[in-house]
Amino acid sequence: MSDWDAGLEDDEAGAVMRTVARQLKLWREAAGMTQAEFGSAIGYGEELVSSVERGRRIPRPEYLDAADQVLGAEGKIAAMKGDVAEARYPKKVRDLKKLEAEAVELCAYNNSVIHGLLQTEEYARAIFNARRPAFAEEEVEQQVTARLARQEILGPVTGRRVFSFVQCESTLRRPIGGKMVMRQQLERVLEVAQLRNVDLQVLPLDREENSGTDGSFRLLKLNDGTTIAFSEAPLSSRVMTSPKETTVLDIRYGVIRAQALSPRESLAFIEKVLGETQT
Structure with a gap:
Protein backbone atom coordinates (compact mmCIF):
# COMPACT_ATOMS: atom_id res chain seq x y z
CA MET A 1 0.00 0.00 0.00
CA TYR A 89 -6.22 -6.46 -3.53
CA PRO A 90 -8.45 -6.21 -6.63
CA LYS A 91 -11.61 -8.29 -6.24
CA LYS A 92 -10.74 -10.64 -9.09
CA VAL A 93 -7.41 -11.39 -7.39
CA ARG A 94 -9.12 -12.08 -4.07
CA ASP A 95 -11.64 -14.39 -5.75
CA LEU A 96 -8.91 -16.30 -7.59
CA LYS A 97 -6.81 -16.55 -4.43
CA LYS A 98 -9.74 -18.10 -2.54
CA LEU A 99 -10.40 -20.64 -5.28
CA GLU A 100 -6.73 -21.58 -5.50
CA ALA A 101 -6.68 -22.10 -1.74
CA GLU A 102 -9.66 -24.47 -2.02
CA ALA A 103 -8.28 -26.44 -4.97
CA VAL A 104 -6.71 -29.87 -4.53
CA GLU A 105 -5.20 -29.73 -8.02
CA LEU A 106 -4.14 -26.74 -10.11
CA CYS A 107 -3.26 -27.15 -13.77
CA ALA A 108 -2.07 -24.32 -16.00
CA TYR A 109 -0.83 -23.90 -19.54
CA ASN A 110 0.89 -20.63 -20.48
CA ASN A 111 2.16 -19.55 -23.88
CA SER A 112 2.77 -15.82 -23.30
CA VAL A 113 4.43 -15.36 -19.88
CA ILE A 114 5.59 -17.42 -16.93
CA HIS A 115 2.61 -18.41 -14.79
CA GLY A 116 1.79 -15.97 -11.97
CA LEU A 117 2.41 -18.52 -9.20
CA LEU A 118 5.96 -18.96 -10.51
CA GLN A 119 6.88 -15.32 -11.07
CA THR A 120 9.56 -13.41 -9.21
CA GLU A 121 8.75 -9.94 -7.94
CA GLU A 122 10.98 -8.29 -10.57
CA TYR A 123 9.45 -10.31 -13.43
CA ALA A 124 5.90 -9.54 -12.27
CA ARG A 125 6.71 -5.84 -11.97
CA ALA A 126 8.18 -5.81 -15.49
CA ILE A 127 4.96 -7.35 -16.85
CA PHE A 128 2.72 -4.79 -15.17
CA ASN A 129 5.02 -1.91 -16.15
CA ALA A 130 4.72 -3.00 -19.78
CA ARG A 131 0.91 -2.78 -19.82
CA ARG A 132 -0.61 -0.17 -22.13
CA PRO A 133 -2.42 2.03 -21.32
CA ALA A 134 0.06 2.27 -18.48
CA PHE A 135 -0.82 1.52 -14.87
CA ALA A 136 -0.19 4.24 -12.31
CA GLU A 137 2.77 3.46 -10.05
CA GLU A 138 0.53 2.62 -7.10
CA GLU A 139 -1.50 0.27 -9.30
CA VAL A 140 1.65 -1.56 -10.35
CA GLU A 141 2.67 -2.05 -6.73
CA GLN A 142 -0.82 -3.20 -5.80
CA GLN A 143 -0.90 -5.75 -8.60
CA VAL A 144 2.60 -7.05 -7.81
CA THR A 145 1.81 -7.39 -4.10
CA ALA A 146 -1.42 -9.23 -4.88
CA ARG A 147 0.30 -11.62 -7.27
CA LEU A 148 3.05 -12.47 -4.80
CA ALA A 149 0.46 -13.04 -2.06
CA ARG A 150 -1.13 -15.78 -4.16
CA GLN A 151 2.14 -17.70 -4.13
CA GLU A 152 1.68 -18.59 -0.46
CA ILE A 153 -0.13 -21.76 -1.55
CA LEU A 154 3.16 -23.12 -2.91
CA GLY A 155 4.59 -23.35 0.61
CA PRO A 156 5.49 -26.64 2.32
CA VAL A 157 2.26 -26.67 4.36
CA THR A 158 0.30 -27.32 1.17
CA GLY A 159 2.01 -30.60 0.34
CA ARG A 160 -1.29 -32.36 -0.34
CA ARG A 161 -2.20 -29.92 -3.10
CA VAL A 162 -0.94 -30.92 -6.54
CA PHE A 163 0.33 -28.43 -9.10
CA SER A 164 0.88 -29.02 -12.79
CA PHE A 165 2.35 -26.35 -15.06
CA VAL A 166 3.09 -26.50 -18.77
CA GLN A 167 5.10 -23.58 -20.13
CA CYS A 168 5.57 -22.97 -23.83
CA GLU A 169 9.26 -22.62 -24.65
CA SER A 170 8.59 -19.05 -25.82
CA THR A 171 7.86 -17.99 -22.24
CA LEU A 172 11.33 -19.13 -21.18
CA ARG A 173 13.08 -17.21 -23.94
CA ARG A 174 11.11 -13.95 -23.97
CA PRO A 175 13.48 -11.58 -22.05
CA ILE A 176 10.86 -9.74 -20.02
CA GLY A 177 12.56 -7.22 -17.75
CA GLY A 178 15.99 -7.85 -19.29
CA LYS A 179 18.58 -10.60 -19.07
CA MET A 180 19.22 -10.40 -15.32
CA VAL A 181 15.50 -10.46 -14.43
CA MET A 182 14.95 -13.39 -16.79
CA ARG A 183 17.89 -15.29 -15.35
CA GLN A 184 16.49 -14.95 -11.84
CA GLN A 185 13.07 -15.95 -13.14
CA LEU A 186 14.40 -19.14 -14.70
CA GLU A 187 16.18 -19.96 -11.44
CA ARG A 188 12.87 -19.50 -9.62
CA VAL A 189 11.09 -21.83 -12.06
CA LEU A 190 13.75 -24.49 -11.48
CA GLU A 191 13.39 -24.08 -7.72
CA VAL A 192 9.61 -24.54 -7.76
CA ALA A 193 9.82 -27.40 -10.28
CA GLN A 194 11.75 -29.45 -7.76
CA LEU A 195 9.00 -29.32 -5.12
CA ARG A 196 7.53 -32.76 -4.52
CA ASN A 197 3.97 -31.71 -5.28
CA VAL A 198 4.82 -29.83 -8.50
CA ASP A 199 5.07 -31.19 -12.04
CA LEU A 200 6.45 -28.64 -14.49
CA GLN A 201 6.78 -29.35 -18.19
CA VAL A 202 8.01 -27.43 -21.22
CA LEU A 203 6.32 -27.57 -24.62
CA PRO A 204 9.14 -26.98 -27.12
CA LEU A 205 8.65 -24.73 -30.12
CA ASP A 206 9.88 -27.43 -32.49
CA ARG A 207 6.88 -29.68 -31.80
CA GLU A 208 4.87 -30.23 -34.96
CA GLU A 209 1.73 -30.61 -32.87
CA ASN A 210 0.75 -28.00 -30.30
CA SER A 211 -2.79 -28.09 -28.91
CA GLY A 212 -2.24 -24.88 -26.92
CA THR A 213 -2.15 -22.35 -29.73
CA ASP A 214 -5.55 -20.95 -28.76
CA GLY A 215 -4.00 -19.37 -25.67
CA SER A 216 -3.30 -19.77 -21.98
CA PHE A 217 -5.79 -21.35 -19.57
CA ARG A 218 -5.93 -22.94 -16.15
CA LEU A 219 -8.00 -25.56 -14.36
CA LEU A 220 -8.81 -25.59 -10.64
CA LYS A 221 -10.10 -28.91 -9.32
CA LEU A 222 -11.88 -28.54 -5.99
CA ASN A 223 -12.28 -31.04 -3.19
CA ASP A 224 -15.96 -31.67 -4.02
CA GLY A 225 -15.09 -32.80 -7.54
CA THR A 226 -15.97 -29.49 -9.19
CA THR A 227 -13.66 -28.15 -11.90
CA ILE A 228 -13.38 -24.44 -12.63
CA ALA A 229 -11.66 -23.27 -15.80
CA PHE A 230 -10.16 -19.88 -16.63
CA SER A 231 -9.53 -18.96 -20.25
CA GLU A 232 -7.32 -15.89 -20.50
CA ALA A 233 -7.74 -13.13 -23.07
CA PRO A 234 -6.89 -9.41 -23.38
CA LEU A 235 -8.87 -7.20 -20.96
CA SER A 236 -10.73 -10.13 -19.39
CA SER A 237 -10.55 -13.75 -18.31
CA ARG A 238 -13.50 -16.01 -18.89
CA VAL A 239 -14.57 -18.23 -16.00
CA MET A 240 -16.22 -21.55 -16.87
CA THR A 241 -18.01 -23.92 -14.49
CA SER A 242 -20.14 -25.88 -16.95
CA PRO A 243 -18.88 -29.51 -17.18
CA LYS A 244 -19.41 -29.32 -20.94
CA GLU A 245 -16.78 -26.56 -21.18
CA THR A 246 -14.39 -27.58 -18.40
CA THR A 247 -14.20 -31.13 -19.79
CA VAL A 248 -13.02 -29.79 -23.14
CA LEU A 249 -10.18 -27.86 -21.50
CA ASP A 250 -9.36 -30.79 -19.22
CA ILE A 251 -8.95 -33.05 -22.26
CA ARG A 252 -6.94 -30.36 -24.04
CA TYR A 253 -4.62 -30.01 -21.06
CA GLY A 254 -4.00 -33.75 -21.05
CA VAL A 255 -3.06 -33.64 -24.73
CA ILE A 256 -0.74 -30.66 -24.16
CA ARG A 257 1.02 -32.53 -21.34
CA ALA A 258 1.51 -35.50 -23.65
CA GLN A 259 3.01 -33.22 -26.33
CA ALA A 260 5.39 -31.59 -23.83
CA LEU A 261 8.68 -32.85 -22.46
CA SER A 262 8.55 -34.96 -19.33
CA PRO A 263 9.17 -33.15 -16.02
CA ARG A 264 12.74 -34.49 -15.86
CA GLU A 265 13.45 -33.56 -19.49
CA SER A 266 11.90 -30.14 -18.83
CA LEU A 267 14.27 -29.45 -15.93
CA ALA A 268 17.23 -30.18 -18.18
CA PHE A 269 15.73 -27.98 -20.90
CA ILE A 270 15.25 -25.02 -18.53
CA GLU A 271 18.80 -25.45 -17.21
CA LYS A 272 20.00 -25.29 -20.82
CA VAL A 273 18.07 -22.06 -21.47
CA LEU A 274 19.39 -20.63 -18.19
CA GLY A 275 22.93 -21.43 -19.25
CA GLU A 276 22.36 -19.57 -22.51
CA THR A 277 21.46 -16.40 -20.57
CA GLN A 278 24.85 -16.47 -18.85
CA THR A 279 26.86 -16.31 -22.07
Missing part, protein backbone atom coordinates in the same frame (compact mmCIF):
# COMPACT_ATOMS: atom_id res chain seq x y z
CA SER A 2 1.66 3.17 -1.19
CA ASP A 3 -1.08 5.56 -0.01
CA TRP A 4 -3.85 5.91 2.54
CA ASP A 5 -6.82 6.45 0.23
CA ALA A 6 -9.69 4.01 0.68
CA GLY A 7 -10.51 3.72 -3.01
CA LEU A 8 -12.06 0.29 -2.52
CA GLU A 9 -13.66 -1.12 -5.62
CA ASP A 10 -16.36 -3.43 -4.22
CA ASP A 11 -18.82 -3.87 -1.38
CA GLU A 12 -16.97 -6.81 0.18
CA ALA A 13 -13.75 -4.83 0.64
CA GLY A 14 -15.71 -1.83 1.88
CA ALA A 15 -17.44 -3.97 4.52
CA VAL A 16 -14.09 -5.25 5.78
CA MET A 17 -12.69 -1.75 6.10
CA ARG A 18 -15.80 -0.46 7.88
CA THR A 19 -15.45 -3.28 10.40
CA VAL A 20 -11.78 -2.47 10.96
CA ALA A 21 -12.55 1.24 11.37
CA ARG A 22 -15.33 0.46 13.87
CA GLN A 23 -13.06 -1.78 15.92
CA LEU A 24 -10.33 0.85 16.06
CA LYS A 25 -12.80 3.46 17.28
CA LEU A 26 -14.26 1.12 19.93
CA TRP A 27 -10.80 0.23 21.26
CA ARG A 28 -9.80 3.90 21.42
CA GLU A 29 -12.99 4.94 23.23
CA ALA A 30 -12.68 2.02 25.66
CA ALA A 31 -9.21 3.33 26.53
CA GLY A 32 -10.73 6.74 27.26
CA MET A 33 -8.62 8.54 24.65
CA THR A 34 -9.66 11.32 22.30
CA GLN A 35 -8.62 11.13 18.66
CA ALA A 36 -6.01 13.81 19.29
CA GLU A 37 -4.57 11.95 22.29
CA PHE A 38 -4.54 8.67 20.45
CA GLY A 39 -2.92 10.19 17.36
CA SER A 40 -0.22 11.79 19.51
CA ALA A 41 0.44 8.46 21.23
CA ILE A 42 0.93 6.52 17.98
CA GLY A 43 2.68 9.29 16.08
CA TYR A 44 -0.09 10.38 13.69
CA GLY A 45 -2.24 13.49 13.40
CA GLU A 46 -5.80 13.80 14.70
CA GLU A 47 -7.13 14.33 11.16
CA LEU A 48 -5.66 11.05 9.96
CA VAL A 49 -7.05 9.16 12.96
CA SER A 50 -10.47 10.64 12.20
CA SER A 51 -10.24 9.66 8.53
CA VAL A 52 -9.28 6.08 9.44
CA GLU A 53 -12.16 5.74 11.88
CA ARG A 54 -14.60 7.07 9.28
CA GLY A 55 -13.37 4.57 6.71
CA ARG A 56 -11.95 7.24 4.41
CA ARG A 57 -8.34 6.15 4.92
CA ILE A 58 -6.87 2.67 5.10
CA PRO A 59 -4.70 1.99 8.17
CA ARG A 60 -1.20 0.89 7.21
CA PRO A 61 0.38 -2.10 8.99
CA GLU A 62 2.55 0.17 11.17
CA TYR A 63 -0.55 2.14 12.20
CA LEU A 64 -2.26 -1.07 13.38
CA ASP A 65 0.87 -2.23 15.19
CA ALA A 66 1.17 1.09 17.04
CA ALA A 67 -2.54 1.08 17.89
CA ASP A 68 -2.30 -2.44 19.24
CA GLN A 69 0.56 -1.49 21.54
CA VAL A 70 -0.88 1.81 22.79
CA LEU A 71 -4.36 0.39 23.38
CA GLY A 72 -3.10 -2.80 25.02
CA ALA A 73 -4.95 -5.02 22.55
CA GLU A 74 -2.42 -7.87 22.91
CA GLY A 75 -2.36 -8.65 19.21
CA LYS A 76 -6.09 -8.34 18.51
CA ILE A 77 -5.71 -5.15 16.49
CA ALA A 78 -2.47 -6.21 14.81
CA ALA A 79 -4.23 -9.40 13.70
CA MET A 80 -6.40 -7.29 11.37
CA LYS A 81 -3.39 -6.50 9.14
CA GLY A 82 -4.09 -9.55 7.01
CA ASP A 83 -7.74 -8.57 6.47
CA VAL A 84 -6.73 -5.03 5.55
CA ALA A 85 -4.12 -6.27 3.08
CA GLU A 86 -6.62 -8.64 1.45
CA ALA A 87 -9.18 -5.85 1.09
CA ARG A 88 -6.67 -3.78 -0.86
Whole structure:
Protein backbone atom coordinates (compact mmCIF):
# COMPACT_ATOMS: atom_id res chain seq x y z
CA MET A 1 0.00 0.00 0.00
CA SER A 2 1.66 3.17 -1.19
CA ASP A 3 -1.08 5.56 -0.01
CA TRP A 4 -3.85 5.91 2.54
CA ASP A 5 -6.82 6.45 0.23
CA ALA A 6 -9.69 4.01 0.68
CA GLY A 7 -10.51 3.72 -3.01
CA LEU A 8 -12.06 0.29 -2.52
CA GLU A 9 -13.66 -1.12 -5.62
CA ASP A 10 -16.36 -3.43 -4.22
CA ASP A 11 -18.82 -3.87 -1.38
CA GLU A 12 -16.97 -6.81 0.18
CA ALA A 13 -13.75 -4.83 0.64
CA GLY A 14 -15.71 -1.83 1.88
CA ALA A 15 -17.44 -3.97 4.52
CA VAL A 16 -14.09 -5.25 5.78
CA MET A 17 -12.69 -1.75 6.10
CA ARG A 18 -15.80 -0.46 7.88
CA THR A 19 -15.45 -3.28 10.40
CA VAL A 20 -11.78 -2.47 10.96
CA ALA A 21 -12.55 1.24 11.37
CA ARG A 22 -15.33 0.46 13.87
CA GLN A 23 -13.06 -1.78 15.92
CA LEU A 24 -10.33 0.85 16.06
CA LYS A 25 -12.80 3.46 17.28
CA LEU A 26 -14.26 1.12 19.93
CA TRP A 27 -10.80 0.23 21.26
CA ARG A 28 -9.80 3.90 21.42
CA GLU A 29 -12.99 4.94 23.23
CA ALA A 30 -12.68 2.02 25.66
CA ALA A 31 -9.21 3.33 26.53
CA GLY A 32 -10.73 6.74 27.26
CA MET A 33 -8.62 8.54 24.65
CA THR A 34 -9.66 11.32 22.30
CA GLN A 35 -8.62 11.13 18.66
CA ALA A 36 -6.01 13.81 19.29
CA GLU A 37 -4.57 11.95 22.29
CA PHE A 38 -4.54 8.67 20.45
CA GLY A 39 -2.92 10.19 17.36
CA SER A 40 -0.22 11.79 19.51
CA ALA A 41 0.44 8.46 21.23
CA ILE A 42 0.93 6.52 17.98
CA GLY A 43 2.68 9.29 16.08
CA TYR A 44 -0.09 10.38 13.69
CA GLY A 45 -2.24 13.49 13.40
CA GLU A 46 -5.80 13.80 14.70
CA GLU A 47 -7.13 14.33 11.16
CA LEU A 48 -5.66 11.05 9.96
CA VAL A 49 -7.05 9.16 12.96
CA SER A 50 -10.47 10.64 12.20
CA SER A 51 -10.24 9.66 8.53
CA VAL A 52 -9.28 6.08 9.44
CA GLU A 53 -12.16 5.74 11.88
CA ARG A 54 -14.60 7.07 9.28
CA GLY A 55 -13.37 4.57 6.71
CA ARG A 56 -11.95 7.24 4.41
CA ARG A 57 -8.34 6.15 4.92
CA ILE A 58 -6.87 2.67 5.10
CA PRO A 59 -4.70 1.99 8.17
CA ARG A 60 -1.20 0.89 7.21
CA PRO A 61 0.38 -2.10 8.99
CA GLU A 62 2.55 0.17 11.17
CA TYR A 63 -0.55 2.14 12.20
CA LEU A 64 -2.26 -1.07 13.38
CA ASP A 65 0.87 -2.23 15.19
CA ALA A 66 1.17 1.09 17.04
CA ALA A 67 -2.54 1.08 17.89
CA ASP A 68 -2.30 -2.44 19.24
CA GLN A 69 0.56 -1.49 21.54
CA VAL A 70 -0.88 1.81 22.79
CA LEU A 71 -4.36 0.39 23.38
CA GLY A 72 -3.10 -2.80 25.02
CA ALA A 73 -4.95 -5.02 22.55
CA GLU A 74 -2.42 -7.87 22.91
CA GLY A 75 -2.36 -8.65 19.21
CA LYS A 76 -6.09 -8.34 18.51
CA ILE A 77 -5.71 -5.15 16.49
CA ALA A 78 -2.47 -6.21 14.81
CA ALA A 79 -4.23 -9.40 13.70
CA MET A 80 -6.40 -7.29 11.37
CA LYS A 81 -3.39 -6.50 9.14
CA GLY A 82 -4.09 -9.55 7.01
CA ASP A 83 -7.74 -8.57 6.47
CA VAL A 84 -6.73 -5.03 5.55
CA ALA A 85 -4.12 -6.27 3.08
CA GLU A 86 -6.62 -8.64 1.45
CA ALA A 87 -9.18 -5.85 1.09
CA ARG A 88 -6.67 -3.78 -0.86
CA TYR A 89 -6.22 -6.46 -3.53
CA PRO A 90 -8.45 -6.21 -6.63
CA LYS A 91 -11.61 -8.29 -6.24
CA LYS A 92 -10.74 -10.64 -9.09
CA VAL A 93 -7.41 -11.39 -7.39
CA ARG A 94 -9.12 -12.08 -4.07
CA ASP A 95 -11.64 -14.39 -5.75
CA LEU A 96 -8.91 -16.30 -7.59
CA LYS A 97 -6.81 -16.55 -4.43
CA LYS A 98 -9.74 -18.10 -2.54
CA LEU A 99 -10.40 -20.64 -5.28
CA GLU A 100 -6.73 -21.58 -5.50
CA ALA A 101 -6.68 -22.10 -1.74
CA GLU A 102 -9.66 -24.47 -2.02
CA ALA A 103 -8.28 -26.44 -4.97
CA VAL A 104 -6.71 -29.87 -4.53
CA GLU A 105 -5.20 -29.73 -8.02
CA LEU A 106 -4.14 -26.74 -10.11
CA CYS A 107 -3.26 -27.15 -13.77
CA ALA A 108 -2.07 -24.32 -16.00
CA TYR A 109 -0.83 -23.90 -19.54
CA ASN A 110 0.89 -20.63 -20.48
CA ASN A 111 2.16 -19.55 -23.88
CA SER A 112 2.77 -15.82 -23.30
CA VAL A 113 4.43 -15.36 -19.88
CA ILE A 114 5.59 -17.42 -16.93
CA HIS A 115 2.61 -18.41 -14.79
CA GLY A 116 1.79 -15.97 -11.97
CA LEU A 117 2.41 -18.52 -9.20
CA LEU A 118 5.96 -18.96 -10.51
CA GLN A 119 6.88 -15.32 -11.07
CA THR A 120 9.56 -13.41 -9.21
CA GLU A 121 8.75 -9.94 -7.94
CA GLU A 122 10.98 -8.29 -10.57
CA TYR A 123 9.45 -10.31 -13.43
CA ALA A 124 5.90 -9.54 -12.27
CA ARG A 125 6.71 -5.84 -11.97
CA ALA A 126 8.18 -5.81 -15.49
CA ILE A 127 4.96 -7.35 -16.85
CA PHE A 128 2.72 -4.79 -15.17
CA ASN A 129 5.02 -1.91 -16.15
CA ALA A 130 4.72 -3.00 -19.78
CA ARG A 131 0.91 -2.78 -19.82
CA ARG A 132 -0.61 -0.17 -22.13
CA PRO A 133 -2.42 2.03 -21.32
CA ALA A 134 0.06 2.27 -18.48
CA PHE A 135 -0.82 1.52 -14.87
CA ALA A 136 -0.19 4.24 -12.31
CA GLU A 137 2.77 3.46 -10.05
CA GLU A 138 0.53 2.62 -7.10
CA GLU A 139 -1.50 0.27 -9.30
CA VAL A 140 1.65 -1.56 -10.35
CA GLU A 141 2.67 -2.05 -6.73
CA GLN A 142 -0.82 -3.20 -5.80
CA GLN A 143 -0.90 -5.75 -8.60
CA VAL A 144 2.60 -7.05 -7.81
CA THR A 145 1.81 -7.39 -4.10
CA ALA A 146 -1.42 -9.23 -4.88
CA ARG A 147 0.30 -11.62 -7.27
CA LEU A 148 3.05 -12.47 -4.80
CA ALA A 149 0.46 -13.04 -2.06
CA ARG A 150 -1.13 -15.78 -4.16
CA GLN A 151 2.14 -17.70 -4.13
CA GLU A 152 1.68 -18.59 -0.46
CA ILE A 153 -0.13 -21.76 -1.55
CA LEU A 154 3.16 -23.12 -2.91
CA GLY A 155 4.59 -23.35 0.61
CA PRO A 156 5.49 -26.64 2.32
CA VAL A 157 2.26 -26.67 4.36
CA THR A 158 0.30 -27.32 1.17
CA GLY A 159 2.01 -30.60 0.34
CA ARG A 160 -1.29 -32.36 -0.34
CA ARG A 161 -2.20 -29.92 -3.10
CA VAL A 162 -0.94 -30.92 -6.54
CA PHE A 163 0.33 -28.43 -9.10
CA SER A 164 0.88 -29.02 -12.79
CA PHE A 165 2.35 -26.35 -15.06
CA VAL A 166 3.09 -26.50 -18.77
CA GLN A 167 5.10 -23.58 -20.13
CA CYS A 168 5.57 -22.97 -23.83
CA GLU A 169 9.26 -22.62 -24.65
CA SER A 170 8.59 -19.05 -25.82
CA THR A 171 7.86 -17.99 -22.24
CA LEU A 172 11.33 -19.13 -21.18
CA ARG A 173 13.08 -17.21 -23.94
CA ARG A 174 11.11 -13.95 -23.97
CA PRO A 175 13.48 -11.58 -22.05
CA ILE A 176 10.86 -9.74 -20.02
CA GLY A 177 12.56 -7.22 -17.75
CA GLY A 178 15.99 -7.85 -19.29
CA LYS A 179 18.58 -10.60 -19.07
CA MET A 180 19.22 -10.40 -15.32
CA VAL A 181 15.50 -10.46 -14.43
CA MET A 182 14.95 -13.39 -16.79
CA ARG A 183 17.89 -15.29 -15.35
CA GLN A 184 16.49 -14.95 -11.84
CA GLN A 185 13.07 -15.95 -13.14
CA LEU A 186 14.40 -19.14 -14.70
CA GLU A 187 16.18 -19.96 -11.44
CA ARG A 188 12.87 -19.50 -9.62
CA VAL A 189 11.09 -21.83 -12.06
CA LEU A 190 13.75 -24.49 -11.48
CA GLU A 191 13.39 -24.08 -7.72
CA VAL A 192 9.61 -24.54 -7.76
CA ALA A 193 9.82 -27.40 -10.28
CA GLN A 194 11.75 -29.45 -7.76
CA LEU A 195 9.00 -29.32 -5.12
CA ARG A 196 7.53 -32.76 -4.52
CA ASN A 197 3.97 -31.71 -5.28
CA VAL A 198 4.82 -29.83 -8.50
CA ASP A 199 5.07 -31.19 -12.04
CA LEU A 200 6.45 -28.64 -14.49
CA GLN A 201 6.78 -29.35 -18.19
CA VAL A 202 8.01 -27.43 -21.22
CA LEU A 203 6.32 -27.57 -24.62
CA PRO A 204 9.14 -26.98 -27.12
CA LEU A 205 8.65 -24.73 -30.12
CA ASP A 206 9.88 -27.43 -32.49
CA ARG A 207 6.88 -29.68 -31.80
CA GLU A 208 4.87 -30.23 -34.96
CA GLU A 209 1.73 -30.61 -32.87
CA ASN A 210 0.75 -28.00 -30.30
CA SER A 211 -2.79 -28.09 -28.91
CA GLY A 212 -2.24 -24.88 -26.92
CA THR A 213 -2.15 -22.35 -29.73
CA ASP A 214 -5.55 -20.95 -28.76
CA GLY A 215 -4.00 -19.37 -25.67
CA SER A 216 -3.30 -19.77 -21.98
CA PHE A 217 -5.79 -21.35 -19.57
CA ARG A 218 -5.93 -22.94 -16.15
CA LEU A 219 -8.00 -25.56 -14.36
CA LEU A 220 -8.81 -25.59 -10.64
CA LYS A 221 -10.10 -28.91 -9.32
CA LEU A 222 -11.88 -28.54 -5.99
CA ASN A 223 -12.28 -31.04 -3.19
CA ASP A 224 -15.96 -31.67 -4.02
CA GLY A 225 -15.09 -32.80 -7.54
CA THR A 226 -15.97 -29.49 -9.19
CA THR A 227 -13.66 -28.15 -11.90
CA ILE A 228 -13.38 -24.44 -12.63
CA ALA A 229 -11.66 -23.27 -15.80
CA PHE A 230 -10.16 -19.88 -16.63
CA SER A 231 -9.53 -18.96 -20.25
CA GLU A 232 -7.32 -15.89 -20.50
CA ALA A 233 -7.74 -13.13 -23.07
CA PRO A 234 -6.89 -9.41 -23.38
CA LEU A 235 -8.87 -7.20 -20.96
CA SER A 236 -10.73 -10.13 -19.39
CA SER A 237 -10.55 -13.75 -18.31
CA ARG A 238 -13.50 -16.01 -18.89
CA VAL A 239 -14.57 -18.23 -16.00
CA MET A 240 -16.22 -21.55 -16.87
CA THR A 241 -18.01 -23.92 -14.49
CA SER A 242 -20.14 -25.88 -16.95
CA PRO A 243 -18.88 -29.51 -17.18
CA LYS A 244 -19.41 -29.32 -20.94
CA GLU A 245 -16.78 -26.56 -21.18
CA THR A 246 -14.39 -27.58 -18.40
CA THR A 247 -14.20 -31.13 -19.79
CA VAL A 248 -13.02 -29.79 -23.14
CA LEU A 249 -10.18 -27.86 -21.50
CA ASP A 250 -9.36 -30.79 -19.22
CA ILE A 251 -8.95 -33.05 -22.26
CA ARG A 252 -6.94 -30.36 -24.04
CA TYR A 253 -4.62 -30.01 -21.06
CA GLY A 254 -4.00 -33.75 -21.05
CA VAL A 255 -3.06 -33.64 -24.73
CA ILE A 256 -0.74 -30.66 -24.16
CA ARG A 257 1.02 -32.53 -21.34
CA ALA A 258 1.51 -35.50 -23.65
CA GLN A 259 3.01 -33.22 -26.33
CA ALA A 260 5.39 -31.59 -23.83
CA LEU A 261 8.68 -32.85 -22.46
CA SER A 262 8.55 -34.96 -19.33
CA PRO A 263 9.17 -33.15 -16.02
CA ARG A 264 12.74 -34.49 -15.86
CA GLU A 265 13.45 -33.56 -19.49
CA SER A 266 11.90 -30.14 -18.83
CA LEU A 267 14.27 -29.45 -15.93
CA ALA A 268 17.23 -30.18 -18.18
CA PHE A 269 15.73 -27.98 -20.90
CA ILE A 270 15.25 -25.02 -18.53
CA GLU A 271 18.80 -25.45 -17.21
CA LYS A 272 20.00 -25.29 -20.82
CA VAL A 273 18.07 -22.06 -21.47
CA LEU A 274 19.39 -20.63 -18.19
CA GLY A 275 22.93 -21.43 -19.25
CA GLU A 276 22.36 -19.57 -22.51
CA THR A 277 21.46 -16.40 -20.57
CA GLN A 278 24.85 -16.47 -18.85
CA THR A 279 26.86 -16.31 -22.07
